[in-house]
Amino acid sequence: MTQWAVRGRRQVYGSPWVELWLDDVDIPGVGRVDHHVVRMPKECANAVVTDGDGRFLMLYRHRFITGRWGWELPSGWVEPGEDPAAAAAREVEEETGWRPGEVAPLTRLDAMSGISTMHFHCFHATGATRIGEPVDRAEASRVEWLAEDEVVRLLTTGEVAEGASLAALSYFLGPHRLTARGGADR
Structure with missing residues (x-):
């Protein structure tokens, strides 16, 4: 080695x-x-938020650095001493106006391991309750619940281009789901 x-x-x-x-x-x-x-002085957390009807809570926003519009998951910094699951729940609430119920670990990833220490904690959140308008209105142009087939279409057409969102959604729809159903060899 x-x-x-x-x-x-x-x-x-x-x-x-x-x-x-x-x-x-x-x-x-x-x-x-x-x-x-x-x-990166802080780690990041994001959440795949689903409801009981097979929909996903997503943000549509512009990223000035890449000059692109696209769909993303709620995401943000984990503050010093903060539990990453609590950070993911806080970001969902601030960015969408929905408060998640259960927040369970999904996966972790190093976003650019060849050049950066950027580390993401990815979660699956369920049982979201609408509490009002997003606190951080600059985060997104739109906040919407999208059907699973629409999310898959967005993934395959490149309309989910932000790396951590792409990874968490793909992991959720693939290995996570297979493992939860007992369909993957361990």
Whole structure:
């Protein structure tokens, strides 16, 4: 097995949201190089929110960085000391105006493991109750409950392009569902 060895690191930029570092790494068979690393001071959490009728709670929004409109799951930072499941529930409520009931672990992922420490905790939330308008109105143009066949269409046409939403929805509709039904070998 080959493992890169970190010989040192230097911070180039830092803020409460993102840090850019240059790590001095020794790559077996290559030698020492400066490798850019984007460190995220906080982890993230998102939630696949479903209701009893096979619908999914989704946000439609514009991302100025990519210049794209698309569908996403409620998502956000896990504050220091906060339980990731509580963070996911808080984000659902703030961004959609719906308060989830049960919030269960779904999967975890490293969004860009070759260059970043961005880590997501993904949950499945059920039993959502409407409590009012979203607190954070800048998060989405629309908040809608979408039928499963529509969510699958959005996934296959690229209208869910945000990585953590794409991963959590795909995991939920695939391995999670197969395992819950006993359809996958373990």
